[in-house]
Amino acid sequence: MQEEKAPNxxxxxxxxxxxxxxxxxxxxxxxxxxxxxxxxxxxxxRWDEPPDMHEPTQRWRCYVFKNxxxxxxxxxxxxxxxxxxxxxxxxxxxxxHPSCSAQHAxxxxxxxxxxxxxxxxxxxxxxxxxxxxxxNGTQISGEKMEDHRYYEIRExxxxxxxxxxxxxxxxxxxxxxxxxxxxxxxPAEPVIEVNPALLAPGDDDEAAPTSTAPAVASPPAEAPSAxxxxxxxxxxxxxxxxxxxxxxxxxxxxPAEGEPVPEHPPRTDD
Numbered sequence: 566m567q568e569e570k571a572p573n574x575x576x577x578x579x580x581x582x583x584x585x586x587x588x589x590x591x592x593x594x595x596x597x598x599x600x601x602x603x604x605x606x607x608x609x610x611r612w613d614e615p616p617d618m619h620e621p622t623q624r625w626r627c628y629v630f631k632n633x634x635x636x637x638x639x640x641x642x643x644x645x646x647x648x649x650x651x652x653x654x655x656x657x658x659x660x661x662h663p664s665c666s667a668q669h670a671x672x673x674x675x676x677x678x679x680x681x682x683x684x685x686x687x688x689x690x691x692x693x694x695x696x697x698x699x700x701n702g703t704q705i706s707g708e709k710m711e712d713h714r715y716y717e718i719r720e721x722x723x724x725x726x727x728x729x730x731x732x733x734x735x736x737x738x739x740x741x742x743x744x745x746x747x748x749x750x751x752p753a754e755p756v757i758e759v760n761p762a763l764l765a766p767g768d769d770d771e772a773a774p775t776s777t778a779p780a781v782a783s784p785p786a787e788a789p790s791a792x793x794x795x796x797x798x799x800x801x802x803x804x805x806x807x808x809x810x811x812x813x814x815x816x817x818x819x820p821a822e823g824e825p826v827p828e829h830p831p832r833t834d835d
Contacts, residue, residue: 605655611668611697615715618645619676622690624738631731641692642738646673649726664727666699672718692718692735701727
């Protein structure tokens with residue numbers, strides 16, 4: 566039986582051999598944090614928020630038209646960003662047409678520098694739209710947008726997603742376009758014409774009510790008797806504070822049957 570030989574020990578390192586460099590720590594970003602930041606409800610997002618994102622300073626609206634009829638109004642001033650897409654789990658504004666992508670486009674308000682006519686520079690906040698590499702693309706005012714490029718949205722711009730016939734018109738609240746659309750949406754109030762002849766005297770607002778009940782003739786007024794008339798005159802005179810004498814019966818009163826006719830006393834002048 567042969568004995569096993571022990572392995573030869575490693576040769577001692579030569580002083581002339583170069584030493585292996587020690588691995589240095591790497592502090593560069595690995596990208597994992599950015600990946601987690603672009604996750605929403607466990608779904609990987611195709612974009613990241615722009616660094617100049619800002620809260621909106623104007624009340625923008627989006628009017629959705631189909632066959633020249635306004636179907637919906639989307640208010641775009643409540644958040645700094647919105648996503649258009651077919652995936653309702655993550656889309657802020659759902660697109661239900663089959664030609665639209667799950668993550669089709671995003672809209673963000675960005676603070677940019679703008680030069681005035683007098684040469685001064687000011688900061689303004691404006692909306693920008695970007696297509697996220699959708700399958701069938703996005704059109705803005707008839708021009709096809711390039712993928713992953715921001716386009717400024719101006720008042721009156723018409724955006725179409727994919728092959729959908731719906732038109733998304735962007736307007737600012739209080740602008741002329743928004744006022745015209747709002748006026749077209751409100752139904753006109755009916756105009757009620759009233760014949761002036763039916764108005765009561767001195768009543769310009771409401772017509773005098775007309776009764777449809779048959780007219781009932783009122784009983785004729787009875788002529789007041791002499792006594793009643795005399796009593797009323799006496800009451801009127803008493804109210805005026807004048808002293809009245811009791812009235813005597815008329816001398817022309819006919820005597821009753823069998824009653825002698827009284828003779829009139831002779832008239833004397835005062």
